[in-house]
Amino acid sequence: MLLEEKLGAMREQSKTKFAPEIAKKMQRATTELRESGIMETALKVGDKMPSFSLPNMNGEIISSTDLLKDGNLVVTFYRGVW
Numbered sequence: 001m002l003l004e005e006k007l008g009a010m011r012e013q014s015k016t017k018f019a020p021e022i023a024k025k026m027q028r029a030t031t032e033l034r035e036s037g038i039m040e041t042a043l044k045v046g047d048k049m050p051s052f053s054l055p056n057m058n059g060e061i062i063s064s065t066d067l068l069k070d071g072n073l074v075v076t077f078y079r080g081v082w
Contacts, residue, residue, distance in 0.1 A: 049075065 001009075015023060043049060053063045067073050 014026075018026065049064070051063070051065050053061050056062045064073060064075075
């Protein structure tokens, strides 16, 4: 099964997994993101991410340039308040 098919199946399952009012809020948030124009400015497959520096879990500033010296780099974004 292709990734797109798996994601589509997950989307369909989520429609019945969440209470209707929660599903409606999630759909509204998705629509607002799309309408914001974010899709036009987001990086696409094959684009290179600009260099950046961020604090690590110890509060030390780490540079993506330095990390890339050791090999490939995966960046993950988590939405939410922890």
